Amino acid sequence: MKTEALRPARIAFNEAGLPWAPDFGDVYHSSAGALAQARHVFLGGNGLPGRWRGRRDFVVLETGFGLGNNFLATWQAWREDPARSERLQFISIEKHPATRDDLARVHAAHALPQLASQLVTSWPALTPNLHALDFEDGRVRLLLGFGEVAALLPELRAEVDAFFLDGFAPSKNPGMWERRVLKGLGRLAAPGATAATWSAARAVRDGLTEAGFSVEAAAGFGGKRDMTVARFEPRFVPPRLAAWQGAPASSREAVVVGGGLAGCTAAVALARRGWSCTVLDRHPVPAREASGNAGGLFHGIVNPQDGAHARFNRAAALHLERRLRDLRRAHPIAGQCDGLLRLEAHNEVDAMARQLDALALPPDYVQGLDARQASEHSGLPLQLPAWYYPGGGWLRPGDLCAALLRDAPGIRWRGSVEVAALRQAGEDRELLDATGTVVARAPVVVLANSADAARLLGPRHWPLSAVRGQTTSLPATASGLRPARLPVAGAGYVLPPHDGRVWCGATTGPGDADPSVRWADHEHNLAQLARLTGSMPDVDASTLSGRVGWRNVSDDRLPVIGPVPDERCLDRGGLRLDHARYVPRHAGLYVYTGLASRGITWSLLGAEVLAAWVAGDACPLENDLRDALDAARFVSRAARRQAG
Structure with missing residues (x-):
């Protein structure tokens, strides 16, 4: 994905005191009030809060973040609902995001001061692509996509339950409402997904219909007679890529092999999603091998081409910076985070x-x-x-590992355990020591044990x-x-x-x-x-x-993340293997390794990518970046060489 330079929003106030976008000649919300509009149009239009009740996860996708009022209204409704879903994931795309100063100025007297203040405090640097902001101890995630909606929608991996179609009017901002944009919603829609928008424009209704939605008119808000609501009822749903699906596990239990940065961050990312994790390591305490140095660096990079390395490093560095603010307030971590x-x-x-x-x-x-x-x-x-x-x-990597493990529930540490082999046992995998004794068993296993993962997997194509x-x-x-x-x-x-x-x-x-x-x-x-x-x-x-x-270190200098590829596919005919997305995988078996000399910078975001893959969550990286990290990329390269 080619990234475009961001241009921040210009925000003014009109004569009525409403936030105004001079570049679009339109207001950010109705004079009847931003929160009232959000509750009527987007929450009410999508049947919320009722539809998330009793759910494990509920995913919202918004096509115009603006000043964040729809997110704040949704967060408040979720927070106040005792029957709410376990987690709320809110994905929002914004081409011209506000600066932190402008956001603080607009929300200075917000009706939800506590939530608005948290949003302003967590507001990311204005760099392109995705930024994952966590609230409520990770139970509420705001995944912000900064960039053109038409470019970012195809790069999202999520199963969306409710769409908030917001943005300036179609006559003012036609790119937001193009049919190809609306058609892209169908690729992301979960079964029974709904959509709502304040717009009743014919082009919007027709675009949603073409995308597989059944469209209806509903009572409008703030002087508008009508608005549009819709339900995803396609005639045909194309099969989803198997490699991108979550783990086929009936219980949320995982064993993570390796207690360094990769293993600890992977376990924590899964635990924050409600998984029970056991971490096995051959040492009695965490971070005793590559993660055992007294100190290591973390930072992004700049590259004129802004390719995959630069984009992943930037995203990872900014993600780490946000997480460290909270971790260092709560736990002793030796180091400096001031430049x-x-x-x-x-x-x-x-x-x-x-x-x-x-x-x-x-x-x-x-x-x-x-x-x-x-x-x-x-x-x-x-x-x-x-x-x-x-x-x-x-910072000292061992301190980071210790802080992460103390900060997350549902993790069991088992040190002085050497894993010598893996074997399938029904729907589970068993891990065995050198005597053949089963030391752990789970439906999901994550190998985060650096180069030792190759010994357990025996891959033919593993250029690390x-x-x-x-x-x-x-x-x-x-x-x-x-x-x-x-x-x-x-x-x-x-x-x-x-x-x-x-x-x-x-x-x-x-x-x-x-x-x-x-x-x-x-x-x-x-x-x-x-x-x-x-x-x-x-x-x-x-x-x-x-x-x-x-x-x-991998030969392309990127980490290795994801479900383990089934290399036997290279010996079969008739399979499409030219891209990592099509390579068959070993169900329930994952790898997280290849952190090279950037383990501190990469570890937390890489773990989030892994955990999203396991849990079937919205991925915090664009699809092309996840492809660049995918453990199956080496197999697809080998297949192209064979075919070439």
Whole structure:
């Protein structure tokens, strides 16, 4: 999906005091009141709150977020209903989102002050595509899509129960009401889905009819005689892609193998959806292998093409930033979340500014600094310009794992358990130790055990490799060492002092299986530190401490997520395998690995993608990005090579 630069909304007030959009020449809501309009048109028109009662999940999709009043009214109705669904998922698309300041200004005297304040506080950076905002301890999710509705609708994966068709009038904003847009609703509609809109325009009614909806007129609101309500009653429903369906499990029970960042985040994401999870690890406590470093970086990236790597990194970094706000308030997590500098060795600051202008990336996500500005931020005499990520930083992965496990219910930790094999047992899978004893059993198994997943699966097409990395620890008081105020990365990295130590690194050694800490690698890290910061500590490398770990890296440098592909399909004829979406899968068996050196940044959003896949939820990534992470992508590549 090609992303378009965002242009924020311009918001004014008309003579009646109503929020006004000068670019569309229309008001955001009726003079009779935004909440009253939302309750009559969208809640009432979709039979809410009655239709969500007794449901596990209820999904709403809105085609114009505007100022968020429809979401706030729906959230309030859900909150006040004792028979509400377990979870409410509200997906909304907005081409011209408001800035945080404008949203705060418009909602300064809102009739729902507590909810409006939470929305403003959680409001994301104005970057394209999807942003998952969680409220009510994750039981209410607002999935915001910033961009053109015609481009984003085909990129959504969800089963929608109710459609709120909102937006400026068809005469003012025809793109929102095009027939191809309305036709796209049918692909997302769950059985029995409903739709409602304040518009009674003939083109809107005809478009809904073509999309498979049975359309009726209903009493309008705020002086309008009619509005439109509809129910999804298609003559034909095409089969859904099997690879995109949730786990065929009658009970919401899962076993997660691996207690590092991938395993802990996967278990938490499932537990927040009401699943009972057991986490198995060969170590007695979490985060003892690749996730056991004293500190690691997190931040987004900037790329002129804004391809899959840049988009996923951006989405993951922003998602982590939002989650860390709450986690760090409630739990001790060593680190800093107030900015990171990544030195730029290939572009001058003017070229960096042009990239940011072309992509319209906002300063609360990333800024381009010259060497002087970067030096002022870091406290180091830097010689290169730098990308500054205000929401980036560093943290101790083990602390994050511990905080996540404490924060989520329904997770059972079982350490000192080595899983040697898997086998099918009816609708369940059994996990066995080296003696053949069953150590766990569940209908869903998630392999989040880094490179060890390949040992259990035995895949033929699994281009992941273990890359050795050694970090170096030196005293913060070492002679000649200049401490950094913020983490600085480039060719290597350095963390600010913590607990009297400074950590820097790291080496990169593909195919190197040596677990010992080597003084020559310390020399390498110190040389990187000198080039990076101009800091030349006077220390004997042979006396320094450090740590060795292995990053699990895919050949395309993206994580590996999703239902495990059935590679036997490559030996059969007559199957379409040219795309990962068509590759057959092993029911109930999932993988989450390949987090490489970006485990902190990627882990939480990657886990949300995995959990949405397992639970059949709305995916927090666009379809093409999920395809880019799909564990079956390697099989489809092999199939194309065979056919080519």
